[in-house]
Amino acid sequence: MLRIPCPHCGERDYTEFRYAGDATKTRPAHGTTDARAWHDHVFLFVNPKGPHREHWQHVQGCRQWLVLERDTGTNAVGRSWLARAGEPS
């Protein structure tokens, strides 16, 4: 049972969350007409083994989308922050 720290709700079971993958990519600005930019964003993933940042939503809690640091090799969980707020300095 992965345990995920939520900035609002504290450490919770991962079963309370929805997973949405890679959070290191930046979505093309709305209205971007370059199909290649959308193609790369939607279909191309790095999928590293090791430290990674992912989007998780606390659906059974505060419903906030988080960015979570997770090591995909060891499943060790690191920091998290609200996607809306950006990485804390």
Added chain:
Amino acid sequence: MTASARLPAGGRIDREQPLSFVLDHRLLTGYAGDTLASALLAQGIRLVGRSFKYHRPRGLLAAGVEEPNGLLTLGEGGRRTPNVPATVVELHEGLFCQRQNGWPSVDFDLMAATSWLAPLLGAGFYYKTFMGPRRGSWMFYEPFIRRAAGLGRADHLPDPDRYETRHAFTDVLVIGAGPAGLAAARAASRAGCRVTLVEQDFLLGGSLLSAAIGSADDILRATLEADVAAMPNVEVLRRTTALGVYDGDTVALVERHDHARPDPSKGEAREVVITLRARAIVHATGAIERSLVFGDNDRPGVMLAGAVRTYLNRYAVAVGRQAVIATNNDSAWSTALDLAGAGVGVTLLDERIEAGNGLADAARRAGVDVRHEVRLCRALGRRAVQGVEFARRGGAIERRACDVVGISGGWSPTLHLTSHTGSKPTFDVGLDGFVPGPFAPGHYGAGAIMGTRSLARSLAEGHAVGDAAARHVGAAASAGSAPAPTEEAPTGHAASPPDRAPGRGKAFVDFQNDVTTRDIELAHEEGYHSVEHLKRFTTLGMGTDQGKTSNVDAARHMAALRGIDMAAAGTTTYRPPYTPVSVGALAGRSKGTHFRATRRTPMHDWHLMNGAVMIEAGPWLRPWYYRWAGRAVGSAYVEEMRLVRTGVGISDVSSLGKIDVRGPDAALFLDRVYVNAFAKLPVGKARYGVMLNDDATVLDDGTTARFDDNTFFMTTTTAQAAEVMSWLEFLLQTAWPELRVQVVSVTDRWAGMSVAGPKAREAIALALPGVDLSSEALPYMGVREFDLDGTPVRILRLSFSGELAYEIYVPADKGTSMWTHLLEQAAPLGMRPYGLEALASLRIEKGHVAGLELDHRNTLDDLGLGAMASKSKAFIGRELAGREALKKPGRWSLVGLELLEPTAKLRGGAILFSRHDALEGHGRGYITSVTWSTEHHKLIALALYEDGRMHEGEEILCAYPLKNEIVRARIVSPMFVDPSGERVRA
């Protein structure tokens, strides 16, 4: 049957508390503190079962969870539980058990007499039967094999017992309450941590429980237990097994209450699965003794030396009067000394040149006949061991009569749980066994699991890691000093790898699965070289004991055949659960209707009381059809459709997803997520909208209404409600945080009901006389919000059925009163409720797509919705909609079908072919939805078909291979009723 083997005094049993139990319909007695195994041995019952394949007589090998032979069936009826090791069953009054795998009985087994299956069941039999070219032979053999081979049988009755689930947290979890675990729990609790100590046994002490009452080890055990019991911050869970360790240091535990004979009618649970989240874990799981491999080593009375000592000291059972102890390490010498002390004649055979300090002298003083550099060749006897043959290397065979043989092939650290965490076992040559590899942060090991054989060192390690675990979780207090043993037992002199003798008879490695050294050699000859292949070829280690006593011996045998060392041979992968767990415990109370949450609409009770037959729709329970319309769905839904097409009906649409979209940028936001324009939607109007995924496939459709400049009311399909909500939140929180918009799910806040049919306006006018329902005041796609005696009411004039229709929303708690009010007032018009089947059929007739068509592969064009896409604004999915493959001809797109054979059937899932196609493969499309059309008096369908509408008017074939049906149908427009939309605008 022999005389009682119970000693007159001693043991951790309560002779004041005799307990009656039943074995194979015979009434027997034991004492509180006994296990079923010790009670059987005390009664002189040695033969506990027949072996898996060869039906050889088998006795108990062990005294703990590693027991491979002594599997019994416990309980009767729905409580019947097969394959339970007698060694883990705490004796209680009224226990009912049966020996298994013997016919007609275990004592007299005809299968063994004929042994006709034995040649069939050699190594590789199962593997080849399932995997090889002779796979079909399984069909032939299976019924015979099932009857003759195999273990106990389960039954098919419902289990009357109650099982529970618990969630728990702790700072430091200590697994195992032997000396190391007790010392760790003591240290961590003294340092101020919240500690959970888990022990599978019903007593604490682990290996110390096998020491004689009153001995130094026994006094130490009592002191440690008292120390731990004195700490208020330690939770001790006895009879509790750690099944597995998972990510996030979450541990699955199962706590068993069978000893207390729980009563389900009082809510008492038989077993509780605990999901425990720990901040640090101390692994103090000990070690399991290995057997020795020699001819006929499975004769009843051949037991692990440690088990012989446990039965003697803990349960006051002398398993025999003449013992042979055979070993390659020091631990079995304690058994020899204790047996001699109890008056048992003992011969000790040690494979090594010498034993640990002073052991030989002590043994000789106690009257033990000590022999060095000898090994066992063969056990004699059949239903019980009667003697052994042994020899020096290359020497002549000697015989010794005996009635019990205690064997010790060394100790294997119990590293199952540490392996679950990813710590890869490494081979320790000095120990002659595998030990855990490096631990993850927050994990610690102490005692025998680390290969430590000395009691003093185990205590010191336990104390040190208990303290370290406490520091890891931030404890500040001192753990004090480590407990010290009052007297040091013989320390572990290095074990020598056991020397294998080629004696006559079958030499078993895995007792439970009847795997012999010959089977391993056969596997080697056939090229199955790795331990993982060996396991699958021979079924070695695949029994309910998972090879706890045999895996290392098997790897050693394989390594010797290949000429490699043990480190290179390695181990197979350890997976949860550590010991078998009942499915009932894992399910807990999540069974039947509690398997998952059920969602009910506000009018649920009304439906039940008024003749609705309910159906599951995702998590929702919805009215399927009502009994007023017919006794079975097939006739009822058609009657309900007719009502809506000719009069007026009302249906519960509360399960539709409802999202409140609010804020100064709400219109701009909707403009981005829908393919069609919403920014200029006037207040008081609704619009049908379609959303795409980023990859341009259709995500969902629904209607969104504007109640004021900044307030929108979005509806989604029932199926996609949660998806759409999360998607909107994702966009607002990650991509466009600058938009001033809030979204809130209000699905549960509003009760929804659709009033549909040519008389819908009249019906509502009767119920809500003050509301202007004229087309001028409330045109098609118009919406209105008003107050009715303090209750907010929303009316949306929109239609799913193609008829004049209104959706009415009121707060959930007013749902039933509005519903009954509408029905009562509109009764003169004949309004009645209609269910989901009719609702879905009406939309099929109208050609509205729904979940069955929206398969996340189709584009707007595929569904005939291409014209909806705005040319003048950007929307999600727009750019990728232009991908070449999505524009190519040959895509499957939405069509209508009408059946051309009046007596045949159209079926959902039927595969579609053109008349000229060979009827094979995936065809040109498939049927998504079927209904009877009350308009056309025939079966119609929606389907996806290659280049769909281009083939309108063409006759095609619908194949349904499951029923061997091929029927003719014609491709038509999917809009079967009112294509110009006059009715909805009436």
